[in-house]
């Protein structure tokens with residue numbers, strides 16, 4: 001978990017920094033400047049320096065940032081040392097694509113349980129992960145101590161499924177359905193909408209030539 005005092009926008013950039021720093025480490029680089037980082041991750045250098053300043057003075061003038069200590073530091077904040085098991089609810093087109101996507105490459109996340117209503121899928125192993133009957137969701141999630149779920153069911157069943165997840169005690173839901181589900185304050189929902197993302201991209205391309213610069 002990140003410290004509550006870190007701005008949300010900064011917290012969202014952390015995994016991007018983390019991925020790139022891992023790449024640098026693999027490439028044998030020991031230090032990096034905010035300008036180099038800026039070129040790679042496409043946030044301006046001032047934003048990067050400000051983000052890093054939330055965690056104390058990590059960089060040295062004329063030297064930049066030490067890649068390994070940054071990584072150790074971010075790994076701790078991002079909880080990269082512990083493996084997070086995630087449940088996937090709804091193994092249709094999108095569910096299959098996400099399951100086949102290799103989360104654990106350079107990451108601490110893996111889908112460890114899948115739930116569906118389709119009798120042809122229930123009690124099978126898909127991409128190495130067991131598929132359970134949705135009716136067993138509460139028990140399985142409690143037994144396996146899963147705290148995060150990815151929701152890829154049809155929107156008509158999204159709220160009903162969310163209620164089950166809340167009952168099972170999950171703390172976070174990555175919601176791919178178009179429905180804005182209702183949850184208690186103790187549960188965090190992150191909505192993912194590829195159409196929105198694409199429209200935002202188109203908007204920026206049409207309205208800005210480069211970052212911060214109007215046409």
Ligand SMILES: NC(=O)c1ccc[n+]([C@@H]2O[C@H](COP(=O)([O-])OP(=O)(O)OC[C@H]3O[C@@H](n4cnc5c(N)ncnc54)[C@H](O)[C@@H]3O)[C@@H](O)[C@H]2O)c1
Pocket residue numbers: 089090091092093094095115116117118134151152153154155157161175176177178192193194195
């Ligand atoms: N966010 C995005 O960008 C994005 C992109 C594509 C699809 N979607 C949304 O993702 C969801 C899934 O899309 P899809 O194309 O994979 O649909 P799909 O019909 O291929 O798959 C849905 C799966 O959910 C299962 N299911 C149905 N009711 C269930 C229940 N009560 N409990 C558990 N499983 C249940 C079905 O058996 C099926 O396997 C939809 O809500 C869709 O609108 C979002």
